[in-house]
């Protein structure tokens with residue numbers, strides 16, 4: 339749930355940031371194609387949420403390569 | 406409770422941010438955008454001045470970008486030349502402008518990150534227009550290389566709406582689907598929405614009565630007030646104007662439920678400049694939009710001269726609660742479409758606004774031409790079949806004269822003579 343006015347709770351904010359970092363860890367180190375693809379797709383979505391909530395914003399894809 | 410007013414904002418924080426915080430957030434994003442562009446794009450590395458230190462400094466020192474600059478940068482090594490800031494092989498989508506009348510198309514790609522962002526811009530707009538999970542939606546669109554409503558398709562899915570794809574359907578099949586499937590949200594260009602209404606009329610269907618539409622989303626063309634009225638009445642549903650650009654990769658403006666077309670300002674820096682002096686104009690003054698996109702990492706644009714004519718109003722003049730400024734009347738027209746005939750300014754929307762007040766008109770075309778050394782307008786009008794059209798040419802002539810101050814020639818033509826449009830309509834030709 340949110341605070342009622344549609345704003346994030348501190349707990350949810352932290353969960354979102356943690357998810358994002360964990361997904362990046364997976365995308366950078368996991369070689370299983372299905373898992374890496376899922377992590378990359380999820381990062382893009384979670385990044386949009388972080389940006390929309392003015393929590394985090396970055397350009398990150400240049401750190402990747404297509405393997 | 407009406408669900409469309411529950412959770413009014415897609416992102417409450419950024420949509421209602423105090424203006425000073427919004428400027429800080431824009432600056433933080435801009436700094437990163439400039440750094441990415443300098444590091445990744447030879448085009449931008451040569452163009453971005455060193456040491457830009459604030460939004461104000463940026464507006465003063467960053468050069469204006471023209472469409473010709475983008476085309477030239479891409480032409481150096483097609484498809485994208487020196488422009489990309491991130492390796493194009495990371496792109497998951499390709500789009501291009503139509504490249505009508507022999508112009509080189511502008512080519513663009515999105516990384517997965519860019520596309521998720523682009524879709525989120527549509528979500529912001531659709532949620533703001535009252536669209537909610539579970540609604541049935543139809544995007545009447547060709548699903549080709551033109552970016553058009555692609556982002557809306559994905560946004561509806563992301564929001565939990567149900568999509569009825571109609572890519573290859575003809576207008577009759579689409580009209581029947583709207584009725585049979587009780588479609589609640591329809592998206593199309595204003596031109597194509599008019600065509601659907603005409604098709605429905607031929608089929609004996611009154612979509613305002615027989616349909617279930619709750620919202621019509623119109624995009625990809627400027628829309629006159631008369632066209633807007635016709636669409637709203639014909640479908641029996643309110644209309645939301647949304648505007649985007651291929652150059653930016655998605656939409657930048659949408660109408661809130663109070664009717665103000667807001668700029669999505671946490672993702673764009675929008676300046677309005679006087680086209681003669683290049684200086685910023687005040688709120689309430691007409692000028693040309695110059696935009697900076699903060700959302701994309703593949704193809705970036707900084708201070709892009711759009712040719713869109715707008716009038717900016719302060720956020721506080723809309724009561725919806727968003728802290729985002731807005732453009733009164735949306736995109737009013739295009740600066741490069743403005744023509745003078747015997748000293749009188751004429752734009753496509755100006756003519757459309759008069760011609761579309763006549764319900765007899767199905768399609769039309771205006772041609773600016775010189776006859777015996779005198780500039781004038783010829784308006785070719787194709788009436789709906791089944792309407793009496795006696796004296797229609799005279800009435801249109803008189804109304805254009807009254808509203809614009811010019812006496813046009815009006816020629817009534819038979820069915821199927823004038824071109825039809827699904828995407829960007831081109832009804833204005835200067836043959837002088």
Ligand SMILES: [Zn+2]
Nearest residue numbers: 661665723725
């Ligand atoms: Zn508003």
